Amino acid sequence: MQLLDLIKEQYKIISIIGMSKNAGKTTTLNEIISEAYEEDIPIGISSIGRDGESLDIVTETEKPKIWVSENTYVATAQSLLLLSDANVEIMMTTNYRTPLGEVVIGKVRSAGYIQLAGPQTLKEMKKVSEDMLNLGAKFVIIDGSLDRKSQAAPAISDATILATGAAISRDLNRVVEETLHTISLLRLKKVENKYENILKSLLEESTIAIVDEDFKIERLKYKTALGMGREISEHIKENSRYLLIPGSLVKSTISELLSSTHHYKNLTIAVSDGTKIFIPPKDYLHFLRMGLKLEVVYPINLIGVTVNPYSPYGYYFEPEELLKKMKSYIKDIPVIDIMIGG
Structure with missing residues (x-):
């Protein structure tokens, strides 16, 4: 070929x-x-x-x-x-x-x-x-x-x-x-259709944000998710459905999130596309076993x-x-x- x-x-x-x-x-x-x-x-x-x-x-x-x-x-x-x-x-x-x-x-x-x-x-x-x-x-x-x-x-x-x-x-x-x-x-899968337009518009704002099951948006003040996992976790609630990270997603941010809230099990983290994720293979598999869910706005x-x-x-x-x-x-x-x- x-x-x-x-x-x-x-x-x-x-x-x-x-x-x-x-x-x-x-x-x-x-x-x-x-x-x-x-x-x-x-x-x-x-x-x-x-x-x-x-x-x-x-x-x-x-x-x-x-x-x-x-x-x-x-x-x-x-x-x-x-x-x-x-x-x-x-x-x-x-x-x-x-x-x-x-x-x-x-x-x-x-x-x-x-x-x-x-x-x-x-x-x-x-x-x-x-x-x-x-x-x-x-x-x-x-x-x-x-x-x-x-x-x-x-x-x-x-x-x-x-x-x-x-x-x-x-x-x-x-x-x-x-x-x-x-x-x-x-090749991560695309976000749910009903949330897609909201997440696309938030991406254009370069805003870290949380979208709940009723489509309500909470924009967070942090300019980057790096080193802010614990602070971000304080905003995650039981009815939170998507956490949008517009920049890079790294191992330390995920570790801080998963150790700081149990509400992550109902949550999906969304990034622009799969090139924005920087997590080593073994850590990635460990996070998946813990219940981490990742999706992309642009597959x-x-x-x-x-x-x-x-x-x-x-x-x-x-x-x-x-x-x-x-x-x-x-x-x-x-x-x-x-x-x-x-």
């Missing part, structure tokens, strides 16, 4: 997110670019964060470069075009600023390597993606960066591909465990997983073994090793 088979004629904006740095996002992106070129399909690409440089400035390990074919649309900081050997014609400017300069949208006139640094907010990335579609791209791929899973938010992409692999750990079982955990978070459409058996840190897994083990647990969406197929 090709990655292009998961995308074409089905989705317009697709995000690639990684389990860790060097998990294979850029390799996945390059494969999609190559497959689209073979079928003469013009696509658009951009990145939240910088990508495409040959050396990782954090880990000082080599990175795969981003190769773009003719007629590919790119959204990147204008200064990075000077560092690329692809010939890119600027089609429009955006007025979106990054530390590397203004983001421009260009069309590749001759193939080569390129560096990407796209808009820094979800709203700007959504607009840039729509601009590339209007210019002629059949679909747009958004490439992520370290710990920036926010680009999977449905506010920008209508489908997501998860990249995972050996870079997570030297322990194959841990790689599988972490991947399955991330998949479970990305994520995960359409595939790519696996990379090689780590830049000098070790690797047998490719067939990694692929087989992942497939034994992930049965309802495709799992693909780009290097060996399947």
